[in-house]
Amino acid sequence: MKAALVTAFDTPPTPTEIAAPVAAEGQVVLDVVAAGLHPRVRSQADGSHYTSTGALPLVPGIDGVGRDAEGTLRYFILDDDDQGSFAERVAVDARRTVPLPDGTDPVVAAAAMNPAMSSWVALRRRITFEAGQQVLVLGATGSAGRMAVQVAKRLGAGRVVAAGRNPQSLAALPALGADETVSLVGDPDEVAGRLAAAAADVDVVVDYVWGATTAAAMVALVTARADRGKPLTWVEVGSVGGREATIPSAALRAARLAIVGSGQGSVTTRGIVGELGALADELGRGTFTVDAQPVPLDDVTAAWATGSDRRVVIVP
Ligand SMILES: NC(=O)c1ccc[n+]([C@@H]2O[C@H](COP(=O)([O-])OP(=O)(O)OC[C@H]3O[C@@H](n4cnc5c(N)ncnc54)[C@H](OP(=O)(O)O)[C@@H]3O)[C@@H](O)[C@H]2O)c1
Structure with missing residues (x-):
């Protein structure tokens, strides 16, 4: 399958053929539909995030929207920092996914869930x-x-x-x-x-x-x-x-x-995942105005240099 691959922390990822993921126990394999290029993804890819293990190569991407075997669109958050969502497929713990309401635009959800969670979780779970x-x-x-x-x-x-x-x-x-x-x-x-x-x-x-x-x-x-x-x-x-x-x-x-x-660690994974459904429902209802810019996975290297006001969303 095709994925964005980071081979050095000072170099943007490039589209590369790699082995497709295989589901471990408790995991599902999703076909990735859209994945946001959030600041957290950039700091993952340049090794500067506080959770970075320093391991290379890595596929960047921490979350996204994927389609499961039944055809349902699901928002997911990955727990593996090396096998990210800028790829055609991901294997993810089923408990870290939520179905998106019918009619949700996957590019909008991929753009919005991470930035929206930052304040949603802070206000609902941290204080x-x-x-x-x-x-x-x-x-x-x-x-x-x-x-x-x-x-x-x-x-x-x-x-x-x-x-x-x-x-x-x-x-x-x-x-x-x-x-x-x-x-x-x-x-x-x-x-x-x-x-x-x-x-x-x-x-x-x-x-x-x-x-x-x-x-x-x-x-x-x-x-x-x-x-x-x-x-x-x-x-x-x-x-x-x-x-x-x-x-x-x-x-x-x-x-x-x-x-x-408020962030990964100060709020438990269970606490963060526990808010995904409610936030996905708000997005599905169109509660929030979201700026998203879809970019094909083939153009991921150029997307890295984009200083867009809109959240770049990689579309495999
Ligand atoms: N803890 C969490 O759960 C969580 C989750 C998501 C994001 N975050 C963090 O939240 C931050 C923002 O993320 P984002 O997704 O909004 O990124 P973003 O879309 O790239 O926006 C960053 C904005 O920061 C502003 N900025 C940069 N330097 C500034 C400064 N010195 N003073 C004031 N504004 C400045 C810029 O606005 P101007 O155009 O006005 O300069 C820019 O638009 C990042 O640090 C990210 O890692 C945390």
Whole structure:
């Protein structure tokens, strides 16, 4: 079968003929219909993800939509980091698959499930989120951030503030449910002032940025809160702005701030898989606006260099 193959961590994958997978006990073999090129796939393929074993060669791809022997379309999450979904077929633990509702566009599901899960799982499994609470999405202009705005609203957020860099992407967020937008571009003190004015009293921050931006935002919000005794839960989900952030100790003492992370490990596999069905149902109902760009598997090398606003989806 054809698959994308990574043979060196500094080189994009190339389409290559490899042996087809064989189902082990408890596994099903699916014909892959669509698989998203998420940031997690890029970090898998360049060896930088925290779960990387360093083993090569590998087939990238962590999830996707496949057709089973009965013809049912299923969303799946793989548990093997070497035999990924950028291939014509995958073998996957049957418990890590969910059927998609009739009529679901497989390219849309492959594009959306991973970025949508980041906030869906964070708000439903990692923290106690209540309807009516206010949410700041820090780094709202990427695929996951755009989904987070919509997910927060769908889960009953009373107010969503969306902060990000790209002005065009930011301007599109009110149509997705953002009540207010904040530009992260410009003088750091002015950015901090804007964040404090718009989001000082939020209950939850869903943070895709981390790095210096987060450190500055955290201080700005904590010091500007009307009631410092009101809980503020900061959920670290992504790190597009830096892997480390220097958090002043005073930020943790001066307000009722709790910092938690949400992702593989901090939420159990059972917990993540347990949310797939509900999210797939929302996608099937068309609850969310999703930007997807299908690309044939043969063009996977070129797709690696694509800086598209839309989530690239590899179609074998
Ligand atoms: N923990 C989880 O469960 C989970 C799941 C999915 C994704 N993630 C993580 O979430 C992050 C975003 O994923 P994604 O799918 O949304 O990626 P994406 O679609 O590639 O979007 C990334 C966005 O980050 C923005 N960005 C980059 N550097 C920035 C900075 N310094 N400050 C503010 N914004 C910046 C860019 O927006 P502009 O165009 O505005 O610059 C870009 O659109 C990644 O770190 C990913 O690994 C985590």
